[in-house]
Amino acid sequence: MKFKAIFLILFSPLWTSCLKTEERLKKTSHVNMDSYDDQLISSNTLEVKEKDRNKSSHELLFSTKTEFKQSIADSFKKAIGLINEKRYKEAISVLNSFDARAYEVEDYRLYYIAKAHLMNSNPGSAIKIIEKLEEEKQSILKNDALILAGDAYFSTGQYDKATQYYEKAFQSDEKTSLRKTSLLLKIAQSYELSEKTIKAREKYAKILREFPDSIEAQEALNGMRRLVPQFVIPEEWKWDRVEKFEKNRLFEEALAELETIQIPKQKEEKEKYLFKKAFLIFKARKSISESLKILMKLISNRKSKLSLDAILLSASCYKKLGDYKKARVLLQLYLKRYPESKDKGDVLTRLLELDLTEGRWNFIVKNYSKFDNEKTFLDDNQKHKVMRALGFSSFLIGDISKALQYFDRLRRGENDQMEQAGYNYWYSMTLLKKGNRVKPAEILRSIIQNYPLSYYAMLSMFKLKEIGESIDVKMVDDENSEKNIERDSCEYFPDKIKILLNAQMQREAEREIETWIGESLKEIEGKPDAIVGILRCSDYANIVFRRVQTKFNKYLSYYPYKDILVFWKILYPLIFIDDVREFSLKFNVSPYLVMSVMRQESSFNSQATSLEGATGLMQIMPQTGQNISKLLGEEFDRFLLYDRRVNIKFGTYYLSRLLDKFGGNEILALASYNGGPRNVENWLKRRWTDQMDLFVELIPLEQTRNYVRRVLTSYARYSFLYDKKIDNVLEIFSRRPLPNFKEDPSF
Structure with a gap:
């Protein structure tokens, strides 16, 4: 029985299971049990009951486990x-x-x-x-x-x-401040009940000052009033609370707290109070006119230390109202009144943004060229913005030689891959305007080769087809492109995590996965197939995705063939794909476009919350969610946005409404999703251009411009990886803005 002894040592946790299996085999098999141990190790076929007839002993043990x-x-x-x-x-x-x-x-x-x-x-x-x-x-x-x-x-x-x-x-x-405040309250209550009053008051005070937005804050206030019956929150604590609310982007709460503070009598303190009030009114999206009324009083007092900040905030208010003329006047006033300010570079680029939005190309070329030199007061980022504006403005007014100079300098000095590809693309477009076709075609092919399936690679393919040039770039190895690496299971997780997942102990499983990934990342890096399998495990995939994303980004420099394919599928996984396909079909949106938006918005984290309050997988703002729920005839609670199905449903529906609004134009829909429909309407009304590649570059909001390019990059890669085609992406660049877009008062 030496085999049984060895088996007991190696597999003691399963030994009881082995004995039960052996007992069952004795009853159901004609096998001589004296030789059973040897048969167990060699996995010879046993004649057992009908349902186990074709199972080996090893399979029986695995099944039992x-x-x-x-x-x-x-x-x-x-x-x-x-x-x-x-x-x-x-x-x-x-x-x-x-x-x-x-x-x-x-x-x-x-x-x-x-x-x-x-x-x-x-x-x-x-x-x-x-x-x-x-x-x-x-x-x-x-x-x-x-x-x-x-x-x-x-x-x-x-x-x-x-x-x-x-x-x-x-x-x-x-853990989070939520857990911290809960513990602080427990500590404070313990001190209170053990009659250690001073320590209890210290803990209650800490909650009230540092965590005013917590659930425990009201309990802490009640505790303080038990210890000090006439207790009221001191004025200096209130300022701390305002700052905490503001830091957590709870502007309405910050404004409400501020209004409980008595307006100071001392002049400087009073101005500080009034400026803070104007700022919070603006950020809480209350009455901008009320905010401006306060700010104008501060601006009129040139001796005020806050006059400078008041000018900048007033300019933002007018920009929000769409009154660019007044916003420009205020920014120019700032430069005139404070010529030595360290912030004048920021003010100049704000002026430049206004000029770009209004399409003042000739004005930009004439008035900003003087800042394109080494001795300027602008920092490197501000210089880049000026040079970029000069390049596109020169291109738009037909000054080809100047545009070539700016784009050439930009492409040689840029480190960011997307920006570098972009400036190479626009350098080639400028050469095309000059009548040169050979050099531009070479540059476009190099973009396709060096920036695989990126936004600018797609643009380059589209442009090569448009001018009748061949692409001549091998993008996939047909022999290996069909390799099956999808495993829709969590088989790679340790047994502990599997048990918690099967027990639907979600919070516990998530914590274990976070720990396991941290400890096992080096080990699983060498098993990309395992990572793909893990990334199909729905609710917990985002934890894995966040950890491995930076590890494998280097593989995006190569086209996804042979052994590279699996790494691309790790970086562009089909997380929540069943839900995405269901709602994409219902609302007539490409599932890969929805996946791309979700990847960019939250990295597949269903619990993600932005500083602005956008929530869940597709980062739906609560007000937008409320509007969608009314249109769908459903009940709404902002916490529902953390539910993955609700969020995917709402996000896909919103995307479909935006596509419908702009005549199926994906670029305009994506710009609206990130920058807001009203902004896109405003940009279209200015009629900058009807070329979509140029429209993207002229989007005044850098965040929105980058968002559109990144989502379309993901869209191309998802389509290529899982649908084996990119024609649907190339078609995007052939679209033109409709003369009139649909009015949609719901958003």
Whole structure:
């Protein structure tokens, strides 16, 4: 029986399973069991019951192991359900039924037993279990256990002991401010109940000053008023709270807090208060006219230290209102009044942006050329903006020689790959205007070769076809392009993560995946097929995607054939593809365009929230979400935008509305998605050009310009990787803006 001894040593966690299998085989097989051990190792076919007739012993053991893991997941799901139903004793019984084979999730088993005991008013038993849990050194539940122990001691009135555990958890916890404030409140309440009033007040004060937007802030205020019945938030705390609200982009809350502060009598402090109020009114999208009224008073006082800032903010207000003339007057006033200001380079580029928006090409060439020199006060980024504006303005007024000079300098001095490809493209377009076809064709082919399937590579292909030149660039190895590397499963995750996933313990699984990826990244880097498989695991793919994205970007310098293909599919994965295809079909939008928007907006993170409040996978603004829900006849809550299906549905619907508004023009729809439909309408009304490649370059908002180019790059790559074609992308550049676009009052 030496094989059984070896098997026991190597696979002890599964040994019970082996014995059960052996017992079943004894009952159902005609095989002589004296030779069973040798047959087990060599995996000879056994004649067993009909359903197992064609399975080897190895397959039987694997099946048993898989079934066992699933049974653990089912037990966890059942136990947590019982806890939620307050059937704590039954939950404990289920969790205590686990045997030694459940060692991977022993820390979670202990944690939920302790939690059930505590919720069942049995803190003593909870504490004993937590002591066992503390022995699990590698568990990510260490801090959770500390908090649970604190809760247990708190419930028995041992507040000093509870505080020790809470403080320890607070010091070692690296999670969000949400978790920090929860712990701070627990600490403060423990100090309060142990009659350590000064320390309790310190903790309550910390919440009120540093986390005014937290759920715990009101509890902290109540706590302070229990300790100090006549307590009111001091004025200096209120300023801290305003700053915190503002930092978190909660401008309405910041404005409401500011208005509780008594207007200072001292002149400088009063001006500071008024400027802050004007700023918050502007940012909270309240009455811009009210904001301007305050600012004009500050501007009129030339001695005011805030006069300079008031001019800049007023210019932004007028720009927001579409009154570029007044915005320009204010910016020119700034340069005249403060000629030595360190911010004059920024002011000049703001003026340049206004001139570009209004299409004042001749004016730009005439008045900004003097800033294109080494001795200018502009920094490198500002010089680049001026040179770029001069290049396109010269191109548009037909000054070919000047345009060639600017584009040549830009392409030679640019380090960013997309920008470098862009300036090469426009250098070739300028040569074409000059009547030269040979050199431009060479440049366009080099762009296609050196910047695979990028926005400018697509433009170059389109232009070569338009002028009747061949592309002559090999983009794919047909022999390898059909290689199947898709695995729609999470088979590469460790057993612990698989169990948590199958138990639908999403929060716990996400934390484990984050830790596992951090520890295993080097190991899985050499297994790209494994990464592709992991990236098909829906809700948790974004964690993996964020970690591996920068590792494999280098492969985008090569076309996706042979061994490179798998890395491209890692960088352009089909995450949430079933949901995307469902809603793309419903709203008549290309699924690859939706995937491209999602990739750019959130990197597939369903919980993403921008500083402006855009939410979820496709970064829907709450107000936009509310409008969409009305149009779809659905109930709305802004937290629904964190639900992946809701977000994909709303985002795809919004994209379809924008495409419809602009006659199916993807460039205009994408510019609207990022920069807002009103801005795009304004740009179209100015009739800069009807060429879409030139329209993109003239978009005044740099963020929107880059957004359009990046999304179209992703669109080309998704289409090529999964649809084996790019004609649909090339067609985009043949479109022209419609003479009139559809009015859509909903957005």
